[in-house]
Amino acid sequence: MSIKHISLLIITMGFSMSACGKTNSLEPIAVTEKYEFYSNFWINQHHFLYAKASSAAKGNWDDGFTENELDKLSVGEAQILKDGITFYRDSVISYSLTFNRGLTILKRTLINFDEDDVFEMDDFHDELVEHLNKVKPVYRKYFWGEHNRSNLEVVDNHLEFITTHESEIFDRISGLAQQPWREEKIRVDVTYYANWAGAYTSNNPQVHVTITSQDDGKGDWQELIFHEPSHSIMSSRSFKAAELISKVSEQLGVEPPESLWHALLFYFSGVSVQEAFKKEGVEYELYMVRYNVFDEYHPVIFKYMPDYVQGDTSFEEALKKVIAEYEQY
Structure with a gap:
């Protein structure tokens, strides 16, 4: 200790x-x-x-x-x-x-x-x-x-x-x-x-998180404590994720999907915490899955983003598949 x-x-x-x-x-x-x-x-x-x-x-x-x-x-x-x-x-x-x-x-x-x-x-x-x-x-x-x-x-x-x-x-x-x-x-x-x-x-002037102490013990608190500061590196208009979403959407001739960046933030922070839990022998289900957060994106995110997370494709290539298929819904 x-x-x-x-x-x-x-x-x-x-x-x-x-x-x-x-x-x-x-x-x-x-x-x-x-x-x-x-x-x-x-x-x-x-x-x-x-x-x-x-x-x-x-x-x-x-x-x-x-x-x-x-x-x-x-x-x-x-x-x-x-x-x-x-x-x-x-x-x-x-x-x-x-x-x-x-x-x-x-x-x-x-x-x-x-x-x-x-x-x-x-x-x-x-x-x-x-x-x-x-x-x-x-x-x-x-x-x-x-x-x-x-x-x-x-x-x-x-x-x-x-x-x-x-x-x-x-x-x-x-x-x-x-x-x-x-x-x-x-x-x-x-x-x-x-x-x-x-x-x-x-986020200005300092990254400042406010979080409840009412914890249900399901892992929410651990995920949210890492999810929240991630808003300082992912947003709707700034940073690399938003840049790539805009770039890919323009290439496909569509409007950038609303809130896709935020769904990806939940996914990235959730997967990262899930990996940490796995090292401790704990099976952990992502917050966005348990609470159906941005569930309209779940089919395409969970179909195409694991390849990016595992290092088998680029962020941009994964986004092309995510956005192209999402636009067909």
């Missing part, structure tokens, strides 16, 4: 043994060759409010809670939480956590604040900042302990797999995508709630 793994175990045990223990939101809970993992109070509270507001989008403010989850709150605390969730419902959740520039800037700002800080953000929505600060004591008292423990545990559960295989998986994905990685470490904010997909990534 590595020193880093032992350190994380100590952090986790220390937190679980003391109800008043807390994680420094500004310090990583684990550092590997490729990643820095954080359990940041403010990022977690922001996603908590976003998730609960999304659950309440068409009903009552407390629809996202279980029957007894709010029983311990005082009337005043419940009102503060209601006001915060209602504000998020009415003013925030219509914007995408993944694509909205304002919410991306908010996320990048929140990571600079520790649990005991008062959140401040100039030239931003004053009411949002006000609700984040008002909800803080309620969230910290009733929800943060469980969420932080979950964050620590999921990293601890998968840290050995990550440290053992991260270099080979990164090299494999980069080779398949024909695109080099950035040199800096990837920041991962582990949050009890994330977005609807369970994880998302922003």
Whole structure:
């Protein structure tokens, strides 16, 4: 067991043994060759409010809670939480956590604040900042302990797999995508709630992954932790995969298939993680197969891309077959 793994175990045990223990939101809970993992109070509270507001989008403010989850709150605390969730419902959740520039800037700002800080953000929505600060004591008292423990545990559960295989998986994905990685470490904010997909990534100025700590144990978490940063080397318009898709589509006289790049990202990252699991004697089914992600591309991807993955043909030649047959559907 590595020193880093032992350190994380100590952090986790220390937190679980003391109800008043807390994680420094500004310090990583684990550092590997490729990643820095954080359990940041403010990022977690922001996603908590976003998730609960999304659950309440068409009903009552407390629809996202279980029957007894709010029983311990005082009337005043419940009102503060209601006001915060209602504000998020009415003013925030219509914007995408993944694509909205304002919410991306908010996320990048929140990571600079520790649990005991008062959140401040100039030239931003004053009411949002006000609700984040008002909800803080309620969230910290009733929800943060469980969420932080979950964050620590999921990293601890998968840290050995990550440290053992991260270099080979990164090299494999980069080779398949024909695109080099950035040199800096990837920041991962582990949050009890994330977005609807369970994880998302922003790429500027740093590759920054947000991923849920709610793990079903099927291998999703391991695949997504490698899938998400791959968005920094594969996209709809930039990098080698998009370039080849456009080139081949033009040669065939068709429009580039929408989201084919993303289906390939799922395939490349999934196959790379699958190969790592195989080395440990574990049979692993790709995320995109289990959840029918971009299933319209499955017949052609699984027919023609294995030859590329195995080194029997080029990326471009495989794409020609994929796109030509897909256009016949």
